[in-house]
Amino acid sequence: MEDIQSILTSSALSLQNISDSADLDVEVLLCHVLEKNRSYLRTWPEKQLSRTQLEQFKQLLKQRQQGQPIAYIIGKREFWSRYFYVDSNVLIPRPDTETLIELCLQLIQHKPNAKLIDLGTGSGAIAITLAAEYPKLKVTAVDNSTAALKIAQHNALLNHTSGIRFLQSNWFDQIADESFDFIVSNPPYIAPDDPHLNLGDVCHEPKCALIAEQHGLQDIMLISKQSQRYLNNNGYLILEHGYDQKQSVHNILQKHQYQNIQCLHDLSNQPRISYAQWQTLK
Template structure:
């Protein structure tokens, strides 16, 4: 019998060997096919699927069995209570990045009309979330990938954030000579030899958005150096980084003459976001 309950039970069992969240994965995929939310599955467990719905679900289930991330299969991911389009040209949004959003929102309280640039915007979750929270904020979103920029622009339209401009640039290299109050980035910070690169969703995500030279620190160094010419006096440089990079990032920022360096832990208690001020002697 092909009702929701039996289909879910069978598919969750099938996914047990490749996923730590097999039941949730099956529910999300089935909801995607049905265009319903998960409460529908619990309210109507006896509802029967059509043959076409079963065929669609089987195709999605097969992709998940191959290890493909749920977000790439469905084409969407929620972040900060908003929906974002995702595809293999961009990273999948993760809860860790919400820590960076929290830091930015706290610092923006006293400067809601500030100028902010998001480097390596990817799907645009940082730029769009901040632009949506502060409509007076003047946001620039930068990425070196035209495919990623297309995705971010689509997400900006989806989330109604007209206060963002998009630029194709390798970090700040092609950004006009102007000053920003905030430079924000979730750059590549994983070392090329990190064993996590061969596990889970990251196997399918773009290496250019994950891996950095110099034990994962090269892009953080490049951005911190380039930011000298683009930060206003007292402006903030804010990074997401690896859980084991707190001291290295602190030392790097100190060497680059940033001041008031702080690190904030994520929901799992790991050091995740570092920020500092640019206060050169005038």
């Protein structure tokens, strides 16, 4: 039998040409098999795996060697200190989206019983996180994918946020005549010919949640236009977008007469979250 340290060393070497985080990837896979945290690996490096554990680990490692994202292999991803189930029907929640969460929490604190809609909810990470942080918040989460909605509903149960309303809708198509204080979205914003689509985890994620026509701006343009009808006076539209789309998104929001347009930078100091207010009373 092999011990933890030898497995970590040899397995990380096998991922060097596949992953920029080979050591971490192997640790995550091994922790998943052992049902332990990473500190356990450092505390017990001489601990030997059982035959069953070793076989299970080798199967997971093979998937990673084939390029499968870690989150899909182990079926979960941490986001805002909570775990979310994910599979190939939804995008993998990313740390940069936590910038959107930080902004929303700052804005919602002034109106904790507000109405919020999350467009294209996917795994539900945004809607569920906000509902968990502000239990009085009235949250609606929509997605055009029935598979994604099932995952989001499952994650709502996992994270004890049973009050979220889930609806199948292509953006606002199935939304009744109602209004919201906050409209948030992490929509598709990658251009169809972007070379990043063939790199890393992205090439395994659902293309419908990644790609937008018109240089990646089609869905942002549509949401910006349609949100006018659904926002309360002084309500906020909050959008995640590509690092190189700040000016284009600003121009779109300006064209549709939004006010107080601003942009926040992500963890890599790239412009990532644009937001603005809609004022119906001029």
